[in-house]
Amino acid sequence: MLLRMYLRWLERRGYKADVVDVSEGEEAGIKSATVMVSRGPSPYGYLRSEKGVHRLVRISPFDAAKRRHTAFAQVDVMPDIEAKIEIEVNPDDLKIDVYRSSGAGGQHVNKTESAVRITHLPTGIIVACQNERSQHANRLTAMRVLKARLFEHERLQQEQKLSAIRGEHKEIGFGSQIRSYVLAPYTLVKDHRTGCEISNVEAVLDGQVDAFIRAYLEMLVFKKAPVVVEGLPDEAAL
Numbered sequence: 001m002l003l004r005m006y007l008r009w010l011e012r013r014g015y016k017a018d019v020v021d022v023s024e025g026e027e028a029g030i031k032s033a034t035v036m037v038s039r040g041p042s043p044y045g046y047l048r049s050e051k052g053v054h055r056l057v058r059i060s061p062f063d064a065a066k067r068r069h070t071a072f073a074q075v076d077v078m079p080d081i082e083a084k085i086e087i088e089v090n091p092d093d094l095k096i097d098v099y100r101s102s103g104a105g106g107q108h109v110n111k112t113e114s115a116v117r118i119t120h121l122p123t124g125i126i127v128a129c130q131n132e133r134s135q136h137a138n139r140l141t142a143m144r145v146l147k148a149r150l151f152e153h154e155r156l157q158q159e160q161k162l163s164a165i166r167g168e169h170k171e172i173g174f175g176s177q178i179r180s181y182v183l184a185p186y187t188l189v190k191d192h193r194t195g196c197e198i199s200n201v202e203a204v205l206d207g208q209v210d211a212f213i214r215a216y217l218e219m220l221v222f223k224k225a226p227v228v229v230e231g232l233p234d235e236a237a238l
Contacts (some may be wrong), residue, residue, distance in 0.1 A: 001181075001225055006047075013040060015040035016037070020035070020036050036044065036080070043173075046217075047077045047213075050075050052075060052161070053178060054073070057180065058071075058181075058182070072177065089147065095118070096119075098114070100114070115128065116128065116130070116142045123150065127146045127235065129142040178192055188201065
């Protein structure tokens with residue numbers, strides 16, 4: 001139901017949405033799904049408001065006794081970060097020292113300044129090589145090692161950025177939901193962060209979530225107190 005809701009919203013807004021992975025539930029429904037969103041204004045900026053635990057209350061169609069059931073789903077929103085890391089080393093960022101090799105070696109190795117130490121000034125990473133016979137060969141080897149360490153340094157930074165963006169995952173259960181979709185015994189969709197409420201649940205599940213997005217973004221930008229929105233949102237206002 002959430003997947004359909006977001007796909008309808010993306011379609012209405014003119015975004016390009018590709019469902020890249022769907023894992024079916026063991027008995028019914030969807031266990032998980034991944035959607036890539038592109039070709040539209042600030043998709044991450046808008047959809048970040050949907051990150052969190054969503055709670056659904058309804059009469060289960062799979063319960064012969066027609067009892068009310070509560071289900072939870074976690075929505076995660078991440079920006080698309082280029083996985084390929086290009087390492088370009090600016091010569092001005094390097095401090096290169098040459099010195100005599102101190103390791104075991106022939107007469108040529110020990111008497112000439114063939115060893116090379118390279119310091120990458122912005123990161124403080126230091127690499128050295130003295131195994132080769134010539135300074136040129138040691139320099140090439142040291143640069144390869146430096147690029148490898150810079151690659152790892154950049155990869156760790158990207159992981160830290162993603163962790164900061166992702167934030168802390170809350171436990172999927174009662175008390176952790178950001179929004180509730182109640183279909184029984186009454187109908188109401190309520191965002192617990194902003195107080196935004198819409199009674200037309202069918203319209204919301206058909207993709208009309210603009211009011212919730214707007215209320216959340218206004219709360220972030222203007223530090224406003226929670227608001228209550230009655231009825232359906234004016235889509236042109238978003």
